[in-house]
Amino acid sequence: MKTLLVDDHEIVRRGLKQLLLEAFPQAVFGEASRVPQARELIMQQEWQLVLLDINLPGGSGLDLLVEVRLLRPQAAVLMLSSYPEEEFAVRAFKLGAAGYLTKSSVADEMLAAVNKVLTGGKYVSVALAEKLAIALGNPQQQALHETLSSRELEVLRLVATGKTIKEIAAGFSLSEKTIATYRMRIAVKLGLSTNVELARYALQHHLVD
Known part of the structure; x- marks a missing residue:
């Protein structure tokens, strides 16, 4: 499994790599801390999974998400951010993300999300699913x-x-x-x-x- 980790904090990338290696011992990783660096890696190589933060130096993770979907449409993109689901998740899904997790998510939820998106599915947390259902029932509540x-x-x-x-x-x-x-x-x-x-x-x- 070729996985690209895009986050400006080395400790976050290191933690994600350790967690994923326990579940996928044969995984191969690429790392980027800035948008230009990530863009270069996306253009150079094929990736099965991209873990992508929203807040990045040199640009926006959401803009980079659009580029990934255009350049590597087969890659599953899992957004991983410190920002609440209700503020960014819907936008991320509209732009082509396969899932959205906050950095406060537990390890089991992270692995469940990875397994889901790698099989072509969409990962939505229970909490977000409830919020989406409420929003669909009452569009006037849109921020x-x-x-x-x-x-x-x-x-x-x-x-x-x-x-x-x-x-x-x-x-x-x-x-x-x-x-x-x-x-x-x-x-x-x-x-x-x-x-x-x-x-x-x-x-x-x-x-x-």
Whole structure:
């Protein structure tokens, strides 16, 4: 089993590798701590399983998820994040993820999720399944940030952490005008104008640490 671990914390990658080796002794691993590094590995090699964090240096794990689905459609992508399921899981599934786990998940749940996605299934925790059922029964409960595109969501998160338009533009290799346009769209969709209001919203909805 060829597995790519994408997380910016070495201790997390090391723990995941140890856990998976106990269940899959013949597993072979690749590791990346940044989006550009992960992208290069995805382009160079085939992978059966990709464990992917959302919050990564050099870009967004959600953007990388889209690239994996385009470049390696046979790979099962399991999102593993510190962010709550209710804030990111639905978006991740829409973008092609096979499963979503929080980093607080126990080892048995992790292995159950890996086995499920490797056989072509989708892994959804019991807690998330209940939340999805409630949301489907009452679409009006959808949070405003669910209307944001993945790039708009990432810009919102970066603005909330205090990044300037110039810094965000440099990180995405985009023009400041483009990022300013994203910032304007976010403000309109959320009905918020100042960076302080955007940061408060992001914190309230657990979009940033």
